Structures are given as C-alpha cells and as structure tokens.
Amino acid sequence: xxxxxxxxxxxxxxxxxxxxxxxxxxxxxxxxxxxxxxxxxxxxxxxxxxxxxxxxxxxxxxxxxxxxxxxxxxxxxxxxxxxxxxxxxxxxxxxxxxxxxxxxxxxxxxxxxxxxxxxxxxxxxxxxxxxxxxxxxxxxxxxxxxxxxxxxxxxxxxxxxxxxxxxxxxxxxxxxxxxxxxxxxxxxxxxxxxxxxxxxxxxxxxxxxxxxxxxxxxxxxxxxxxxxxxxxxxxxxxxxxxxxxxxxxxxxxxxxxxxxxxxxxxxxxxxxxxxxxxxxxxxxxxxx
Amino acid sequence: xxxxxxxxxxxxxxxxxxxxxxxxxxxxxxxxxxxxxxxxxxxxxxxxxxxxxxxxxxxxxxxxxxxxxxxxxxxxxxxxxxxxxxxxxxxxxxxxxxxxxxxxxxxxxxxxxxxxxxxxxxxxxxxxxxxxxxxxxxxxxxxxxxxxxxxxxxxxxxxxxxxxxxxxxxxxxxxxxxxxxxxxxxxxxxxxxxxxxxxxxxxxxxxxxxxxxxxxxxxxxxxxxxxxxxxxxxxxxxxxxxxxxxxxxxxxxxxxxxxxxxxxxxxxxxxxxxxxxxxxxxxxxxxxxxxxxxxxxxxxxxxxxxxxxxxxxxx
Numbered sequence: 001x002x003x004x005x006x007x008x009x010x011x012x013x014x015x016x017x018x019x020x021x022x023x024x025x026x027x028x029x030x031x032x033x034x035x036x037x038x039x040x041x042x043x044x045x046x047x048x049x050x051x052x053x054x055x056x057x058x059x060x061x062x063x064x065x066x067x068x069x070x071x072x073x074x075x076x077x078x079x080x081x082x083x084x085x086x087x088x089x090x091x092x093x094x095x096x097x098x099x100x101x102x103x104x105x106x107x108x109x110x111x112x113x114x115x116x117x118x119x120x121x122x123x124x125x126x127x128x129x130x131x132x133x134x135x136x137x138x139x140x141x142x143x144x145x146x147x148x149x150x151x152x153x154x155x156x157x158x159x160x161x162x163x164x165x166x167x168x169x170x171x172x173x174x175x176x177x178x179x180x181x182x183x184x185x186x187x188x189x190x191x192x193x194x195x196x197x198x199x200x201x202x203x204x205x206x207x208x209x210x211x212x213x214x215x216x217x218x219x220x221x222x223x224x225x226x227x228x229x230x231x232x233x234x235x236x237x238x239x240x241x242x243x244x245x246x247x248x249x250x251x252x253x254x255x256x257x258x259x260x261x262x263x264x265x266x267x268x269x270x271x272x273x274x275x276x277x278x279x280x281x282x283x284x285x286x287x288x
Numbered sequence: 289x290x291x292x293x294x295x296x297x298x299x300x301x302x303x304x305x306x307x308x309x310x311x312x313x314x315x316x317x318x319x320x321x322x323x324x325x326x327x328x329x330x331x332x333x334x335x336x337x338x339x340x341x342x343x344x345x346x347x348x349x350x351x352x353x354x355x356x357x358x359x360x361x362x363x364x365x366x367x368x369x370x371x372x373x374x375x376x377x378x379x380x381x382x383x384x385x386x387x388x389x390x391x392x393x394x395x396x397x398x399x400x401x402x403x404x405x406x407x408x409x410x411x412x413x414x415x416x417x418x419x420x421x422x423x424x425x426x427x428x429x430x431x432x433x434x435x436x437x438x439x440x441x442x443x444x445x446x447x448x449x450x451x452x453x454x455x456x457x458x459x460x461x462x463x464x465x466x467x468x469x470x471x472x473x474x475x476x477x478x479x480x481x482x483x484x485x486x487x488x489x490x491x492x493x494x495x496x497x498x499x500x501x502x503x504x505x506x507x508x509x510x511x512x513x514x515x516x517x518x519x520x521x522x523x524x525x526x527x528x529x530x531x532x533x534x535x536x537x538x539x540x541x542x543x544x545x546x547x548x549x550x551x552x553x554x555x556x557x558x559x560x561x562x563x564x565x566x567x568x569x570x571x572x573x574x575x576x577x578x579x580x581x582x583x584x585x586x587x588x589x590x591x592x593x594x595x596x597x598x599x600x601x602x603x
Contacts, residue, residue: 128306133533133574136551136567140311143555144318220432224537227434228552247438254442261435269430 019281026277032270040086049077051084051237060253070255072245078259085237086263092149092238093219093271096156101211103157104164105204109195111165112172112203123169126162134159138221142230152231156218164207171203205282213275216268223264239264292586300575305361307571308564312356315560316349322558326370343370356564366565371557376565380547384569386456387539387546391532393466398473398527403520405474406481411508413486421478428475433534437468437541454543465542469534473527480523484516491515517588525581529574 021027044051049067054074061071069078111122129137142155175181176199184194223240225231227247232238234245239260246256323339324331331339340346344355359365366376409421428436444464445453452461488494489512497507535548543549547566554562 128303128310131303131307131571131575132310132567133529133570135533135536136570139536139551139555140314140563140567144314146319216430223432224434224534228537228540229556243435243438250438250442251446257438257442261432261438265427265431265435268432269426272426272430 016281020274020277023277023280025273026280029270029273029275029277033267033274036086036267036270037090040083040090043083044080044087047077047080047083049080051081052076052235060249060256062255069259072242072256073249073253078256081237081242082239082259082263085239085242085260086267088149088232088236088238089219089222089240089264090267092152092156092222092232093215096153096218096222097160097211097214099153100157100160100214101164101207104161105168105200105207107161108165108168109172109200112169113176113191113195113199115176119169122165126165130162135221135224138225139228139230142225147231147233149232152222152225155225155231156221159221160214160218164210167206167210168203171206172199175199175202209275209279209282212278213272216271216275219264219268219271289586293583296579296582300579303575304568304571305357308357308360308568309353311564311567311571312353315563316352318558318560320558321345322370322560325558360564360568366568367561369554369559369562371559371562376561379550379562380565380569383545383547383550386544387532387535387548389462390465390469390538390544390546391528391535393462394470394473394531395524395528397466397470398477398531399524401470402474402477402523402527403481405478406520407485407508407513409478409482410485410489413489418482422482425475425478428471429479431472433468433472434537434541436471437464437538440464440468441541456544461542461544465538465544468541469531469538473531477520477523477527481516481520484519485512488512488515514588518585521581521584521588525577528577532573532577533570 021030049055053076055071055076056074058067058071059073061067063070067077067079069082072078072081107122111119132140137158138155141158142152145151145154180198181194184198189198219239222231222238223243226233226238226240227244229244232241234241242260243257243264246253246258246260249256321336321340323343323345324336327336327339337346344352347355359367366380368374369376369379372379405421405425409418409425412418441453441464444451451464452458453464455461494507494511497511502511535546536552537548538544539546539548540552547569551563551566551570554560554566
C-alpha cells in the first residue's frame, strides 16, 4: 500500500476510542474503572491477609496502618474482602449486561429481519414480558433459581431483554429495505450471515451505549438483590452482601457499611462517566 | 380520542392477563413443595397430602393454572395467604396506601425537581451551574438507593436524631423513604431534561424568538419547553414505574409494611398467592403509568391526535 502523505492514519476503532475519551469526565471514568478493575484482580494476591482469615483480636477494628479499611465483625480485613468481592460484583454486572445484550440482539434480529408472523409473535411476547417490571422479574427469577453466581446473572438479565429487543428491531426496520441487504440476498447469503454480518454492525450502536450504561445499574440491582435476601449472600464477599452484613452494625460500626457502599457507588460512577463518553462518541450529531 | 383510550385499555387487560400467566408459571417452577415447606419437617405424609389437596396443589399444572386464572381475572378473587390464612386482597388494601404515599410523593418530587434542575442546567450550558448540577446528578444516578437511604438513617436518625429510622407511626416516618426513593429519579430526570433542552436550544425558532427581542424567560417557557417535553414525559412514566417497583428494597430498609415488603415476605415464605397478587398489582401499576404517559403524548403531540381524528372521519 502506498503511503498517503498529509493524512493521519486512523482506524474506526482508534477513532472511536479517541472520541470516547475526548472529554475530561470520560477520561476520568476510564482511568477510575481501570484502576478499580486492576485493584480487584491483583489486590487480593498482594494482600498479607486471606479473604476469610478470622482475627478475633481485631473485631470491628477501625482503619489503621495494618488494616487500611479496618476489620469486620469477625476481624477479617475489609480491604482484602472489598477487593476480592469486587471481582464478584464487577463480573456480575459485566456478565449480566453482556448476556442480556446478546440474547436481546439475537431475538431482536430474528424478529426484525424475518418480519411477518415471527415479528408479531416476538413483539407481543415482549409486550407481556415488559408488563412485569424488571425488578419484579428479577426477584421472582432469583427466587426460582437460587442464589448461585450463574442464577443471579440470569435473574439480572431477564429484566432488560425486552428493551434491547425493541431497540434492535426498531433499528432493523429502517435498515432492512436498503440496497445492501437486497444485494446480500441476491448473492444467496444465508439469513444468519445477513443478520449478523451485514445488518448487525449497522444497528448495534444504541445497544452498545445502553449496555455500557447498563453495567452500572445492573451492579446496583445485584447489590439490591443481596440486600433483600436474594442473589449472592453473606459470607461471600460480594459488595451487596458485605453491605447487607454491615447494616446490622450501623449504630456501632458504620465503616462496615460505608466501605462496600462507597465502593459500589464509585464503580458505578466510573462506569456511567465512561458510558456518557461512549454515547457522545457514537452520536452522529456530535461527529466532526 | 376516546377510541384511542378504549383501544389502549383493552390492550392493557390482555397484557395483564398474560402477565398473570407468566407469574403463575414462574412461581410454579420454584423448586420445593409449598405444602411440606409450610408444615415443617415433622408433618406426616398424610397431613401433607391433605394440605396439598386443600391448597389445590394435587391438580395438574393446567388445572391449577386454569383455576388460578378463573379466580383472579373472572371472579377477581386473589385467594388467601397460605401462611396467615387471611384474605390477600384485604391485606393489600391496608398496605397499598403506604406504598402509594411513598411512590406518588417521590414521583412528584422527581417530575418537579428533575425537570427544573434539567432546565436550569440546560439553559446554563457549559457554565459552572451546569457542571455542578450534572456532577450531583451523576453521583445520585450512581449511588444505590438503599445505600443513600442507609446513609440518611445514619445522619438524620442516629447522629442528629431528627427523624425516626423505621415504622409508620407519624408523617415524619415517611420523609426519609420518600426522599431516598426520589433522589435517583430526580437525577435521571434532570439528565434527560437537560439533554432534551440542549436539543432545542440551538433550534432556528429559538434564534428567531431571540432576534425579535423576546424575553429569555418566555423563550424558555413558551418556545423551548413544549418542544423538549416528549423525552421528559417518557422519563417521568418510567420513573413512576421504577419508584413503585423499587419499593421492596426501600420498604425493607425503613421497615414499612407496604406492598413491596408483602411481596418479599411472600417470596421468602413460599406464600405464592401473596406473591402473585403483589406482582399483578405492580404490573397493573406499571401499565397504568405507561397508559397515562401515552395519553400525555397523544394529548401533547398533534401528530397522534390528527391520526385518530382522521380515522374517525373515514369511518
């Protein structure tokens, strides 16, 4: 390939990253999130304490040089538990959002692309599905499936699917009569190839934005589930479960409550800042 | 217009009917036999069998589903709680006002403060007022509502001793639940209102109004707001459903015996008539919220109105 002078080399992905991190707040979000993720992945290995090391001399200890964030009701080091539990919380949020987006995209693509009876059936089904508020569905499914990690991911996923399906289908409606689809059909591309190779890249942008934003609200919902006694439960060091454990000591040792709560809020804050950046980057109106 | 409303209400009934089907199936699929869980480990096999028969659990899935749907939607009978043997509907009647007070008050705060803050931020775009409002909104979007609620208890009940931390004995008890469940919604509405204000703030008709010397306040009220209203209404409708659906968590934090707490006690004790009735109530509430929202659209958006008045003329 001959090099063109005077043009800056830029790939679509590089361009996306450049635009997504243009503003100060989205840069802050990305760095904060990277920091939290790295801390949660590496932190527990560096800590001198184990996650479940009981130290009865340090029950309810406040922050000190040995225990930076103090200790809980069994003298377990809070920082270690926080970082270890962050893996659960982040994994829950990310897995549930991605899984929900994937299911929504598949169902929505099928409905939007095939049209006709398939579309009507799927969309009416989605109407019923979304008549039950997301939180209710989440509670019911979590109750039906138990409190494992995977069960909680499913419970957190179900509420958001109708929204994604509607969004994808709505986008496909405006794309499916375009020439490139007809061209693909005329060279005998199979339906899955058209749906996921040709159509998807043109309709996926709003889903990327809502999925990024959704990770934060999914983490909040996961914590809420733990709080009302469903989802992941103490003594697992998931943030919501730690918060649930800490509320018993709200009068005497509020740091047991504050530490996991602030961790959730800070992480969701970082994700939302990043989500705003992603939204601005994909907004055609803001393109230069 | 009445044809549109009628069509929407019919649709709502069908949706609720299907929602009942889904709820029944979901609770049916929960592992464990409610009768033996209810009677405890000591109960003999025969007692369990009799209990199963009384509860109607010995019938097939379709038989149970049929009698449930018939009782709920034809006779409007929600049955009796398995655990307390009391009528579910009368219990709901006692608990409903408590949940609605919190939900509706939080929703009014959402609309008023959310929209006002959003307009304020939008009209001061790029200045410090805008940044301040948006940073605060972002913080409240990110903090879980029950964590905010716990922090409020920590501050106002335990440190300052101003408000009771739980119960429903006086109006004071409702202050914190209402505030705690409205902050998130206010923040979301403010963000939504701001971005829809920014959509119209550079529109040509605003420039025209400015160039003819119109006062800034009138431009905002008469020209910008009506055009920015649609996405705001969507946010409000979603917020209403969200506040009511979030009630299990908030009611747990403040120990309010409302519908949300009733649902959770039903879930924890395998008391499925209670669970089903509560979820039907939440679904009903959510669909009423969507209906009101759509009617507002139809009322405010001349295009939808025209569509239906044209339809009348053709007939």
